[in-house]
Amino acid sequence: MQILSSRLSPVKPSASAWVSQAARELKAQGHDVIDMGLGEPDFDTPEHIVEAAYAAAKAGETKYPPNDGTAAMKRAVADKFSRDNGVDFDAKEILVSNGAKQIIFNALMASLEADSEVLLCAPYFGQYKDMVLILGGQPKEVPCSADNAFLMTPQDLEAAITPQTKWVILNSPSNPAGATYTKQELQALAAVLLKHPHVLVMADEIYEHIVFDDFEFISFAQACPQLKHRTLIVNGVSKAYAMTGWRIGYCGGPQELVAGMNKVQSQISSGACSVAQAAAAAALIGPQTSVEEFRLAFERRRNLVVDRVSGIPGLSLDPPRGAFYAFVGCTKLIGRNTPDGTTLSSDVDVTEYLLKDAKIAAVPGSAYGLSPFFRLSTATSDQILMTAMDRLAASVAKLYR
Numbered sequence: 001m002q003i004l005s006s007r008l009s010p011v012k013p014s015a016s017a018w019v020s021q022a023a024r025e026l027k028a029q030g031h032d033v034i035d036m037g038l039g040e041p042d043f044d045t046p047e048h049i050v051e052a053a054y055a056a057a058k059a060g061e062t063k064y065p066p067n068d069g070t071a072a073m074k075r076a077v078a079d080k081f082s083r084d085n086g087v088d089f090d091a092k093e094i095l096v097s098n099g100a101k102q103i104i105f106n107a108l109m110a111s112l113e114a115d116s117e118v119l120l121c122a123p124y125f126g127q128y129k130d131m132v133l134i135l136g137g138q139p140k141e142v143p144c145s146a147d148n149a150f151l152m153t154p155q156d157l158e159a160a161i162t163p164q165t166k167w168v169i170l171n172s173p174s175n176p177a178g179a180t181y182t183k184q185e186l187q188a189l190a191a192v193l194l195k196h197p198h199v200l201v202m203a204d205e206i207y208e209h210i211v212f213d214d215f216e217f218i219s220f221a222q223a224c225p226q227l228k229h230r231t232l233i234v235n236g237v238s239k240a241y242a243m244t245g246w247r248i249g250y251c252g253g254p255q256e257l258v259a260g261m262n263k264v265q266s267q268i269s270s271g272a273c274s275v276a277q278a279a280a281a282a283a284l285i286g287p288q289t290s291v292e293e294f295r296l297a298f299e300r301r302r303n304l305v306v307d308r309v310s311g312i313p314g315l316s317l318d319p320p321r322g323a324f325y326a327f328v329g330c331t332k333l334i335g336r337n338t339p340d341g342t343t344l345s346s347d348v349d350v351t352e353y354l355l356k357d358a359k360i361a362a363v364p365g366s367a368y369g370l371s372p373f374f375r376l377s378t379a380t381s382d383q384i385l386m387t388a389m390d391r392l393a394a395s396v397a398k399l400y401r
């Protein structure tokens, strides 16, 4: 008897889930594992945001909320887009969902046909590809090299577009590489897209507030207003406000698309949790001091990790412009042998070795479509990061040719 739909067969078990599971098992056996696989801020949600949720629950905001978002949250999202991004959306162009993930899923579900292609800049957030596969679309990977700061070039974009291209997903700053586009870089991509009016742009800007070295983040729709009518800006409160567990994401985009996404959402989950929306609205319109505090901590940690990794022979890491990950190149480790005589032949082997020897959980680059690399999340305390870097250096030093 075949229980599972064939739609699931192209979706491979996720490498990051494997890494977390292996780390949990080692921890359960009493090992001191440092989990650098997790993509979530280690800070607590700021107090005023928690208070807003409490107040909403006390005030009886506990019934089914409107499918597309509460009026207060949609106003907060509109205000946020105009304040931070200089882009105006009216209420019908905004949708609030259970995390940015559901925004992305809704958008793909509402728009993909079986032959639709979705362009992904590799390395990419793994869920983009899996969602496209589950929905029966065609993910198309565009390798974006470390030499070009993992950014998609206009030439690569032009070469990848076909009549079937439905979307290009631009994630800036990106998970896993911290690739972040300047205004000029976005405009160069827009010049290509202007020639291809059938292509939609999904601008996943969930890490917009986590940028370093005075880098000026700019939203795709602000940099390229002539493409706003076919751009969906994806965002959420998980990363900027340390609210991963509250599950609130939102978007601004063309009314027809947003209406389609709303229809999808109404069949799957209905409106996102009312109390969490009250908290998210407070996050967006309330004091923004914690956003800068978090950013400064992430910058300090980024510097610490870049500094230490670049001193480890065999590893390479240019300072990422944003997000809270280090996407470490490990080409020179491939072919080396571990103390027990195993030859490392892929980044999966490297992460397995690091878990076993250094007790560090890292995710192989293959999970993000680009090898040989591994991703370390830097969203953990400076002290833990320093211990992790010591262990990483010691384990790499044990490898021999």
Ligand SMILES: Cc1ncc(COP(=O)(O)O)c(C=O)c1O
Residues within 6 Å of the ligand: 039, 098, 099, 100, 101, 102, 125, 171, 174, 175, 204, 206, 235, 236, 237, 238, 244, 248, 249
């Ligand atoms: C690039 C990117 N987009 C979207 C998400 C999903 O965020 P949310 O927690 O709002 O579902 C993540 C989470 O890791 C991410 O890294």
